[in-house]
Amino acid sequence: MAGMRPSGAVHLGHLVGVLTQWAKYSETADAFFEIADLHAYTTDFDDPAKIRGARDEMVAAWLAAGVDPQRSTIFLQSGVPEIGELQTLLAMIVPLSWLERVPTYKGQIEALGQKIATYGFLGYPLLQLCDIAIFRGEYVPVGRDQVAHLELGREIVRRFNHLYGDGETILVEPQPTLSEFPDVPGTDGRKMSKSYDNAIYIGDDEATTTEKVRGMLTDPQKIRRGDPGRPEICPLFALWRFVNPHKVDGIAAACRSGALGCVQDKTDFAEELNAYLRPVRERYAVYRDDPALVERIIADGTTRAREIAAGVLTDVKRAMKLL
Numbered sequence: 001m002a003g004m005r006p007s008g009a010v011h012l013g014h015l016v017g018v019l020t021q022w023a024k025y026s027e028t029a030d031a032f033f034e035i036a037d038l039h040a041y042t043t044d045f046d047d048p049a050k051i052r053g054a055r056d057e058m059v060a061a062w063l064a065a066g067v068d069p070q071r072s073t074i075f076l077q078s079g080v081p082e083i084g085e086l087q088t089l090l091a092m093i094v095p096l097s098w099l100e101r102v103p104t105y106k107g108q109i110e111a112l113g114q115k116i117a118t119y120g121f122l123g124y125p126l127l128q129l130c131d132i133a134i135f136r137g138e139y140v141p142v143g144r145d146q147v148a149h150l151e152l153g154r155e156i157v158r159r160f161n162h163l164y165g166d167g168e169t170i171l172v173e174p175q176p177t178l179s180e181f182p183d184v185p186g187t188d189g190r191k192m193s194k195s196y197d198n199a200i201y202i203g204d205d206e207a208t209t210t211e212k213v214r215g216m217l218t219d220p221q222k223i224r225r226g227d228p229g230r231p232e233i234c235p236l237f238a239l240w241r242f243v244n245p246h247k248v249d250g251i252a253a254a255c256r257s258g259a260l261g262c263v264q265d266k267t268d269f270a271e272e273l274n275a276y277l278r279p280v281r282e283r284y285a286v287y288r289d290d291p292a293l294v295e296r297i298i299a300d301g302t303t304r305a306r307e308i309a310a311g312v313l314t315d316v317k318r319a320m321k322l323l
């Protein structure tokens with residue numbers, strides 16, 4: 001089970017860090033992929049149009065990346081009210097102190113301001129646990145920053161089973177599975193992110209991509225061709241790894257010796273990246289231009305998700321003696 005907030009355009013960092021893994025899961029497992037629109041409201045509650053607008057394009061990018069809607073379930077969080085009901089029930093047994101000590105809570109308030117210090121935002125990791133637990137999700141591919149949420153989720157599940165399970169496992173403890181490529185650098189070397197304005201988007205055209213690659217940061221001590229470079233600190237080199245791992249040894253050697261200059265390296269990489277993205281972009285354009293198809297996929301998945309969620313919610317309510 002995994003989710004993504006519809007909060008902006010999908011970029012290369014999502015593609016190589018998250019979506020390639022989702023695509024693999026979608027073929028081999030009984031997988032659930034959630035449009036976490038309620039989570040988007042925890043920080044962007046004053047911009048519902050942005051959240052609504054990001055939905056279809058985000059799912060178009062998932063499909064373009066190879067997430068298979070036949071074998072897996074793509075669904076809308078707000079379309080599965082069982083998740084919200086589970087949150088109300090579990091809220092009764094989650095100590096406030098557990099939520100307050102999650103690092104993203106204070107960290108995000110420091111970053112985004114008091115505006116987001118709401119009841120809903122405090123409950124963010126509880127809602128996330130409900131997303132997973134309502135399907136008895138076992139494996140959750142997440143980035144490093146989400147591991148603390150999963151840890152809290154496991155504690156909540158343990159407490160629930162202890163209080164109401166009567167020796168049985170009603171809810172399942174989810175486990176994080178870390179991405180092979182957790183942190184993808186952007187053009188300035190910081191983590192690729194819309195908010196840093198350093199991202200290369202699936203929706204960018206090839207000329208824009210080439211322009212962005214030309215502007216990328218490389219080893220600042222390598223001024224001209226001939227100067228020895230340090231691939232280990234170069235964001236451009238880090239991106240090569242994702243896009244063509246077969247070439248990295250040769251590039252590292254040529255950069256270190258000075259034979260390869262950054263200008264040439266950027267030209268080569270822009271070509272390689274555009275070739276890598278081309279099939280994804282072609283599929284993306286097909287889905288983006290057919291929102292009715294995307295919405296049908298979401299609606300079908302949401303119906304399927306609700307059926308499973310309803311069964312688990314019934315088990316939870318029985319365990320709590322509500323039924």
Ligand code: TRP
Binds near residue numbers: 039
């Ligand atoms: N919090 C996740 C993120 O920001 C998104 C998310 C919401 C999620 N619900 C989830 C991830 C359930 C995994 C499982 O990346």
